[in-house]
Amino acid sequence: MNSDSPVLLLDEVQKVYNPGPLQVHVLKGISLTVEEGDFVAITGSSGGGKSTMLNILGCLDTPSAGHYLINGTDVSSLNENELARIRNRYLGFVFQGFNLIKRTTALANVELPLVYAGVPRSERRKRAMTALELVGLGGRVDHMPNELSGGQQQRVAIARAIVTGPSVILADEPTGNLDPASTEDVLDIFGHLNAAGRTIVLITHEQEVAERAKRVIVLTDGQIASDDRVPVAA
Numbered sequence: 001m002n003s004d005s006p007v008l009l010l011d012e013v014q015k016v017y018n019p020g021p022l023q024v025h026v027l028k029g030i031s032l033t034v035e036e037g038d039f040v041a042i043t044g045s046s047g048g049g050k051s052t053m054l055n056i057l058g059c060l061d062t063p064s065a066g067h068y069l070i071n072g073t074d075v076s077s078l079n080e081n082e083l084a085r086i087r088n089r090y091l092g093f094v095f096q097g098f099n100l101i102k103r104t105t106a107l108a109n110v111e112l113p114l115v116y117a118g119v120p121r122s123e124r125r126k127r128a129m130t131a132l133e134l135v136g137l138g139g140r141v142d143h144m145p146n147e148l149s150g151g152q153q154q155r156v157a158i159a160r161a162i163v164t165g166p167s168v169i170l171a172d173e174p175t176g177n178l179d180p181a182s183t184e185d186v187l188d189i190f191g192h193l194n195a196a197g198r199t200i201v202l203i204t205h206e207q208e209v210a211e212r213a214k215r216v217i218v219l220t221d222g223q224i225a226s227d228d229r230v231p232v233a234a
Contacts (some may be wrong), residue, residue: 004072005069005071005072005197006034006035006036006055006069006071007031007034007035007036007038007070007071007167007168008032008033008034008056008068008069008168008201009032009033009034009067009068009069009070009071009072009200010030010031010032010033010056010067010068011031011064011066011067011068011069012029012030012031012065012066012067013027013029013030013031013053013056013063013065013066013068013102014027014028014029014030014063014064014065014066014068015027015049015052015056015061015063015064015222016064016065020107022089023218025222026049026052027049027052027053027063027222028055028221028222028223029066029223030053030066030222030223030224031224032227034199034201035199036167036197036199037194037198037199038199038200038201038214038215039098039190039194039199039213039214039215040200040201040202040213040214040215040216040217041057041201041202041204041207041209041210041212041213041215041216041217042054042201042202042203042204042216042217042219043203043204043207043210043216043217043219044205044218044220044225045220046147046152046205048219048220048221048222049166049219049221050062050203050219051172051203053219054090054121054170054172054201054203056068057170057201058087058093058170059083059086059091060087061076062076062200063076070086070090070126079125088113088116088117088137088164089117089164089165089166090166090167090168091166091168091169091170092160092161092162092164092166092169092170093161093169093170093171093172094154094157094158094161094169094170094171094174094202095157095171095172095173095174096099096144096172096173096174096176096177097117098150098153098154098156098157098177099157100113100145100153100156100160101145102144102145102146102155103144104143104144104145105142105143105144106132106140106141106143106144106145106148106156106159107125107128107132107140107142109145109157109160110113110128110131110132110156110159110160110161110163111124111125111127111154112144112160113160113163113164114128114163114164116125117164125184127132127163128141128159128163129141131160131162132156132159132160133206134159134162134189135155135158135189136189137152137155137156137159137160146231149182150177150178150179150182151178151179151181151182151183151185151186154174154175154177154178154228155186155189156181157174158174158186158189161214162193163200165230166198167198167199168199168200169190169193169197169198169199169200169201169202170171170201170202171190171201171202171203172202172203173203173204173205173225174186174190174204175187175204175206175209176200176204176205176206180221181210187209187212188202190202190212191212194214200213208225211230212227213230214230215228215230216228216230222231
C-alpha cells in the first residue's frame with residue numbers, strides 16, 4: 001500500500017441492487033477522499049445510502065461501478081484472504097447493536113480479532129487489557145455483556161475494534177442505542193482516538209453527534225449533497 005495516497009478513496013462509486021427492470025440505484029457516482037487523521041461523519045435521511053457506503057468502505061460490499069482504493073490499492077484487485085486481512089488488521093468496526101458474544105467476558109470479546117489473527121494467547125490478553133483500560137473498563141474485564149450497561153457494552157465494542165491497532169475505525173450509528181451520558185462517553189473516546197492519529201468514519205442520523213466530527217458529509221438519494229468542515233470551537 002502507498003502511504004502517500006489518501007487513506008480511503010471512492011472514485012465515481014455506484015451501487016445497484018436487483019439487476020434487471022427493478023434496479024435500485026443506492027449510490028450514484030460517489031467520489032470521496034479521506035485523509036489520514038480525518039474524522040468524518042456521514043449523515044442524511046434514511047435510505048440515502050449511508051450504510052451501503054460504509055459497507056463498501058469496510059470491504060463488506062463491492063461497488064457495481066467505479067473504484068475503491070485503500071492507501072492507493074484498488075480493493076477490486078484483492079482476493080478474499082487479502083480482504084479478510086485488511087478487515088482484521090487495517091479496519092476496526094463499531095456497530096449500533098454492539099455485536100458482542102453474550103456468554104463471553106468483556107476480555108474474551110476484545111481478544112476475538114486477535115484470535116483470528118493468530119496472535120499468541122499471552123499477547124492477546126495483554127493487548128486486550130490495554131484496549132479495555134483505554135476505554136475506561138479495566139475493572140470490568142471479567143463481566144459478561146448482560147452485566148454491563150449499554151454504554152459499557154459499546155465501549156467493549158470499541159476496545160475490540162482498536163485491539164488490532166487499525167488505522168481506520170468505521171462506526172455505524174455507534175450511539176444509536178445509547179442514552180445522552182453514554183453517548184457523550186463514546187464520543188469522547190472517539191475524540192481521543194482521533195487525536196492520537198486514528199482515522200474515523202461514522203454514520204449517524206443525530207446532528208449533535210455529527211458535529212463532534214471534523215467533517216460532515218450529507219448523503220441524499222445516493223449522492224453527496226454537501227461536504228463541510230466543522231468549525232473548530234474557540
